[in-house]
Amino acid sequence: MNRPATSASPGGPKYDCIVIGGGHNGLVCATYLARGGRSVLVLEAAESVGGAAATREFSPGFKVSACAHLLHLMPESLIRELSLGTHGLHIVADRMPTTALSEDGYPLSLDVANPGSLEARSSADAVAYPTYVARLQRFSAALQPMFETVPPRLGTDSWHDRLALLRLGLRLRGLGRRDMRELLRIGGMCVQDLLDEYFETPLLKAALGFDAVLGSNFGPRSPGSVFTLLYRMAAASAAGGTLALPSGGMGALSGALAKAAIDAGVVIRTGAPVERILVKDDRAAGVILESGESVSAGTVISNADPRTTFLRLLGAEYLDAGFVRRVTHVRARGLAAKLHLALDELPVFKGLEEEALRGRLLLAPSLEYIERAFNHSKYGELSAAPIFEITLPSVADSSMAPAGNHVLSAVVQYVPYRLATGGWEQERAHLTGLLIDTLGHYAPGLRESVIAAEVLTPEDLEREFRMTGGHWHHAELALDQFLMVRPVPGAAQYNTPLEGLYLCGAGTHPGGGVMGVAGRNAARQVLRGEAVRGRRAA
Amino acid sequence: MLTESAPHYRQPLLKTPFHDRARALCQVDSFIPWAGYTTVDVFTTVEQEYFAIRNSTSVYDLTPMVKYRITGRDATRFLNRLVTRDITRLRPGRVAYCVWCDDKGHIIDDGTVFRLGETEYRLCTGERQLNWLLDSAVGFEVDVAEVTEDVAALSVQGPTSCALLKALGLEGVECLKPFDLGYSHLPTWGVEAPLMVSRTGFTGDLGYEIWMRPGDAERVWDGLMEVGRDRALRPIGSRALNIARIEAGFLLPNVDFVSAEHTLRVGTERSPLELGLAWLVDFEKGHFTGRRALLEEKSRGPRRLLVGLDIEGNKPAHNALLYADRSGKRQVGSVTSATWSPTGKRNIALAMMDAPHITTGLNVWAEIYLNRELVWERRMARARIVERPFFAPERRRVTPPAHY
Numbered sequence: 001m002n003r004p005a006t007s008a009s010p011g012g013p014k015y016d017c018i019v020i021g022g023g024h025n026g027l028v029c030a031t032y033l034a035r036g037g038r039s040v041l042v043l044e045a046a047e048s049v050g051g052a053a054a055t056r057e058f059s060p061g062f063k064v065s066a067c068a069h070l071l072h073l074m075p076e077s078l079i080r081e082l083s084l085g086t087h088g089l090h091i092v093a094d095r096m097p098t099t100a101l102s103e104d105g106y107p108l109s110l111d112v113a114n115p116g117s118l119e120a121r122s123s124a125d126a127v128a129y130p131t132y133v134a135r136l137q138r139f140s141a142a143l144q145p146m147f148e149t150v151p152p153r154l155g156t157d158s159w160h161d162r163l164a165l166l167r168l169g170l171r172l173r174g175l176g177r178r179d180m181r182e183l184l185r186i187g188g189m190c191v192q193d194l195l196d197e198y199f200e201t202p203l204l205k206a207a208l209g210f211d212a213v214l215g216s217n218f219g220p221r222s223p224g225s226v227f228t229l230l231y232r233m234a235a236a237s238a239a240g241g242t243l244a245l246p247s248g249g250m251g252a253l254s255g256a257l258a259k260a261a262i263d264a265g266v267v268i269r270t271g272a273p274v275e276r277i278l279v280k281d282d283r284a285a286g287v288i289l290e291s292g293e294s295v296s297a298g299t300v301i302s303n304a305d306p307r308t309t310f311l312r313l314l315g316a317e318y319l320d321a322g323f324v325r326r327v328t329h330v331r332a333r334g335l336a337a338k339l340h341l342a343l344d345e346l347p348v349f350k351g352l353e354e355e356a357l358r359g360r361l362l363l364a365p366s367l368e369y370i371e372r373a374f375n376h377s378k379y380g381e382l383s384a385a386p387i388f389e390i391t392l393p394s395v396a397d398s399s400m401a402p403a404g405n406h407v408l409s410a411v412v413q414y415v416p417y418r419l420a421t422g423g424w425e426q427e428r429a430h431l432t433g434l435l436i437d438t439l440g441h442y443a444p445g446l447r448e449s450v451i452a453a454e455v456l457t458p459e460d461l462e463r464e465f466r467m468t469g470g471h472w473h474h475a476e477l478a479l480d481q482f483l484m485v486r487p488v489p490g491a492a493q494y495n496t497p498l499e500g501l502y503l504c505g506a507g508t509h510p511g512g513g514v515m516g517v518a519g520r521n522a523a524r525q526v527l528r529g530e531a532v533r534g535r536r537a538a
Numbered sequence: 539m540l541t542e543s544a545p546h547y548r549q550p551l552l553k554t555p556f557h558d559r560a561r562a563l564c565q566v567d568s569f570i571p572w573a574g575y576t577t578v579d580v581f582t583t584v585e586q587e588y589f590a591i592r593n594s595t596s597v598y599d600l601t602p603m604v605k606y607r608i609t610g611r612d613a614t615r616f617l618n619r620l621v622t623r624d625i626t627r628l629r630p631g632r633v634a635y636c637v638w639c640d641d642k643g644h645i646i647d648d649g650t651v652f653r654l655g656e657t658e659y660r661l662c663t664g665e666r667q668l669n670w671l672l673d674s675a676v677g678f679e680v681d682v683a684e685v686t687e688d689v690a691a692l693s694v695q696g697p698t699s700c701a702l703l704k705a706l707g708l709e710g711v712e713c714l715k716p717f718d719l720g721y722s723h724l725p726t727w728g729v730e731a732p733l734m735v736s737r738t739g740f741t742g743d744l745g746y747e748i749w750m751r752p753g754d755a756e757r758v759w760d761g762l763m764e765v766g767r768d769r770a771l772r773p774i775g776s777r778a779l780n781i782a783r784i785e786a787g788f789l790l791p792n793v794d795f796v797s798a799e800h801t802l803r804v805g806t807e808r809s810p811l812e813l814g815l816a817w818l819v820d821f822e823k824g825h826f827t828g829r830r831a832l833l834e835e836k837s838r839g840p841r842r843l844l845v846g847l848d849i850e851g852n853k854p855a856h857n858a859l860l861y862a863d864r865s866g867k868r869q870v871g872s873v874t875s876a877t878w879s880p881t882g883k884r885n886i887a888l889a890m891m892d893a894p895h896i897t898t899g900l901n902v903w904a905e906i907y908l909n910r911e912l913v914w915e916r917r918m919a920r921a922r923i924v925e926r927p928f929f930a931p932e933r934r935r936v937t938p939p940a941h942y
Contacts, residue, residue, distance in 0.1 A: 317615060324673065
C-alpha cells in the first residue's frame with residue numbers, strides 16, 4: 001500500500017484522509033476509508049453530524065426531521081454493510097403507503113395491490129396502472145446498477161472506462177428491443193406527456209408526476225422530467241422500493257452512521273468548520289480550520305457542494321479557468337421548502353382513514369395545478385397554491401411529540417430561493433399563513449390545532465445545512481448534470497483536477513436524497529486511486 | 539443622421555485616430571481589415587517600407603491592438619494564473635511577452651503585459667479576450683475593462699528610431715532598456731497629457747511603441763512626420779511588418795497557430811511547447827491555467843514543434859508541405875509563414891514539424907508552387923532546420939542606442 005507523503009505545516013496532527021463535512025455521504029465515505037485501513041478525520045462545521053439528515057426540536061417537546069424527512073433511497077446493501085441496525089438505526093415505519101389527498105373527500109391510494117380507490121374513479125386507469133408501474137420498474141432496475149459504479153470518463157484509452165460504458169450499454173440492451181426502444185423514447189420526455197398517454201384521472205397523474213418534480217427545478221411539462229422520475233425510482237429500487245421512517249427521525253440515521261464510523265476507527269470532530277483546503281506542491285495537503293488550526297492529510301475528501309468546495313474552500317487560483325467556468329455554471333437553485341407544524345391533535349384529512357396518516361400524503365390535485373405552481377417560481381414569485389409532500393412522523397414514533405400531540409413535516413414546492421421583490425423576512429409570515437391555509441382546505445380544523453409553526457425556505461436550508469442555493473442535491477439532477485457530467489466533467493469520478501482532493505457529496509453521481517451511494521463510490525475511488533499511484537510508484 | 543465616427547452596418551470597420559493622416563499618405567490605397575479596424579496594408583511599396591524598418595525609422599499604426607485595463611487588489615495573482623510566465627517577477631515599469639492557454643494547455647492567444655503600477659496592468663492582444671478574461675477573473679478581486687478605443691498607439695521601429703524620438707522631444711527615451719516603459723511629455727507639439735513610451739515592438743529591431751489619448755493622435759503623428767522628414771522616416775503597412783516579424787521569428791495568431799478557442803478540428807490546437815515557447819512557461823511559479831496539461835505534455839514530449847527553415851532558392855515557400863524525402867512520399871510538416879529575407883539574403887520560413895523529424899541541421903524537402911505567368915510549376919526545394927530568430931541585430935538590445 002502506498003500512502004502519499006504528507007508534509008503540510010508542521011506541528012498539527014496528521015491523518016491519511018480528512019473528510020470535510022459530516023453529512024451522511026461524508027460519514028459513509030469515512031467509514032469505508034477507515035475499513036480500508038486509512039486513518040480518517042471527519043470535520044463537521046455544525047455542532048452535530050448528519051447534515052441534511054438531522055432531527056431538531058423546533059418547539060418545546062416537538063421534534064422533526066429538519067430537512068430530509070423520509071428514508072427511502074439508501075440501498076439495503078449499504079445499511080447492511082455498515083451494520084446500521086446494530087449501531088442504533090431502528091425503523092418505526094416501513095412500507096409507508098402513499099395517498100393523494102383530495103379536496104372532495106375521496107383520496108386516492110397509490111398502492112398497486114390496493115386498487116379500490118382508483119377503480120372507483122376510472123376502471124381504465126386501474127387496468128393501466130400495474131402495467132405502467134411494472135414497465136417503469138423494469139427501466140429503473142436496469143438503470144440502478146449504474147448508481148453503484150464510478151461514472152466512466154469519455155474518450156479515454158482506459159479499459160476501466162471502456163468496460164463501464166460497455167456494461168451500461170449491455171444493461172440497456174438487456175431490456176430487450178421493445179423496452180429499450182420505449183426507454184429511449186420516453187427518456188427525454190416531460191412527465192405530463194407520458195402520464196397523459198397512460199391515464200385519465202387528474203389526481204392519479206398528479207401523484208405520479210409529483211415524484212418527477214420533487215426537489216427539482218422542473219414542472220410536469222419540463223422536458224427531462226421523465227428522467228428524474230426514473231432516476232428516483234432507480235435509487236428507490238436498491239433501497240427495496242419502500243418509504244421508511246427511522247425511530248427518532250433522520251437524525252437517528254446520522255447517529256447510527258456516526259457510530260458505524262467511530263466503530264471503524266474514524267475520528268469525528270464537530271463544531272470544526274474548515275476555512276480552506278491546504279495545497280502543497282500542487283496537491284491537497286490538509287485543511288485549515290476557521291479557528292486557525294491546521295490538520296495535515298495526504299487526501300482530502302469534500303462532502304460540501306461543488307461550488308463551496310472549489311471556489312470557497314480551495315480557491316479558483318488552484319484550478320484552470322475553464323474548469324472554474326464549468327463549476328460556476330452548475331445549476332443549484334433550491335425550490336423546496338420545509339414546513340413544520342406542532343399540533344395538539346391528529347389532523348383529520350377529508351375522507352382519509354387514520355391508517356393512511358402513517359404514510360406519505362401528497363397534496364397536488366392535478367398536473368396543471370403543479371405546473372401553475374411551478375410557473376410562479378420561475379419568476380421569483382410565491383405560488384398561491386403550492387404542492388406538499390406530507391408526513392406525520394409522530395403517528396408511528398411517539399418520541400417526536402409530547403403525548404397526545406403530533407408533528408407534521410412537509411416538503412413544500414415551489415418556494416423560490418430568492419423572491420423577485422423583497423426578502424424572505426417580510427414574506428415569511430405570509431408564507432406560513434398561506435401554507436397552513438392551503439392545508440386547511442384538505443384538513444379542516446388544522447389551523448386551530450397548530451401550536452407552533454416553522455418554515456424553512458431554500459435560503460434557510462442553505463444557511464442551516466451549508467448547501468449552496470439550498471438545493472438538496474447540491475446540484476440540480478437533470479440529464480445535463482448526470483453520470484459522467486455530474487457535477488462537471490473533470491470532477492465526475494470523485495477525484496478533482498487537484499491531486500489528492502476528492503468529492504463525496506450529493507453534487508456527485510448519483511446525487512443526494514440520503515442515499516449514501518456517492519460516499520461509498522467516492523471511498524472506492526480514493527482507495528483505487530491510491531492503488532494506481534502505488535503501482536506507478538513501484 | 540449618420541456621422542463618420544458612428545459605427546454603422548454599411549461601414550462595419552472602424553477608423554483609427556490616424557486614419558485621415560494615413561489615407562493621405564497611402565499612395566496605393568491598400569487597406570485591409572484588422573481586428574475591426576480598417577488599416578493600411580501598403581503605403582507605397584513593400585520593399586521601401588521594409589527597408590525603413592531595417593535602415594532608418596518606420597511608423598506603424600498599432601491602435602487596433604486589443605487592450606485591456608486590469609486593476610484591483612488581485613491583479614497580479616489574476617494575471618499570474620492567466621499566463622504561463624511568472625508575473626510576480628514583472629516589476630512596475632516593465633513589459634512581458636506572454637501566452638495564455640486553456641485547460642488543456644493549448645494556446646488561446648499571445649500578447650504583452652504592461653505593468654503600469656503595483657495593481658494596474660495593460661494587456662495587449664491580437665484577438666478579443668474579454669470572455670476568457672472574465673471567466674479567469676472568477677475568485678479574484680480584479681476589474682477587467684476593454685480600453686481599445688481609449689488608447690491610440692504608434693509603433694516606431696528602426697535603427698534611428700531612438701534618435702528620431704529624442705529629436706521629437708521625448709526626453710529620456712534613450713534610457714529605456716528593452717521591455718522598459720516610461721512617460722514623457724510633448725508640449726512643443728501641443729500634447730499636454732503624458733505619453734507612455736515602451737521599448738517594445740514586433741520587428742526584432744530597435745524600436746518603441748507610443749501610447750496616447752486618441753485626441754492627441756494626430757498631433758503626435760504630425761510631429762513625427764515633421765521631425766522625420768530629413769530622417770527617411772516612413773509610415774509602413776502590415777505587409778512590410780510581416781517580413782520583419784518573420785525575420786525576428788515572431789508568431790502571428792491565425793497564421794502560425796489558431797487560438798484554441800477557435801479551433802474546430804482535433805489536433806489543430808497548439809501548445810506553447812509545440813510553438814517553441816517553452817521558455818515562456820514557468821512550472822515553478824505555482825498554478826496557472828493549463829499547467830497540469832502542459833506538465834503531462836512535457837513528460838510525454840511534444841508531438842510537433844515549430845521550427846525555422848532555411849530553404850534553397852529565392853522563392854518563398856508559402857503554405858508549402860514538407861517531406862522527409864525528395865519524392866514527396868512522407869509528409870513531415872508544413873510551412874506556416876514564409877518570406878524572402880531581404881536583410882539575411884535568405885529564403886526563410888516558419889514551419890510546424892512532426893515530432894521525430896525535428897533536429898537542427900536536418901534536411902527536409904519543401905514543395906513550392908511557382909506561378910510563371912499563369913503556368914504553375916512544382917519545385918522540391920531543400921530546406922534545413924535552423925535556429926530562430928533569423929535576424930537579431932545587437933542594436934535591438936544596446937542601451938543607450940546609437941545616436942544618429
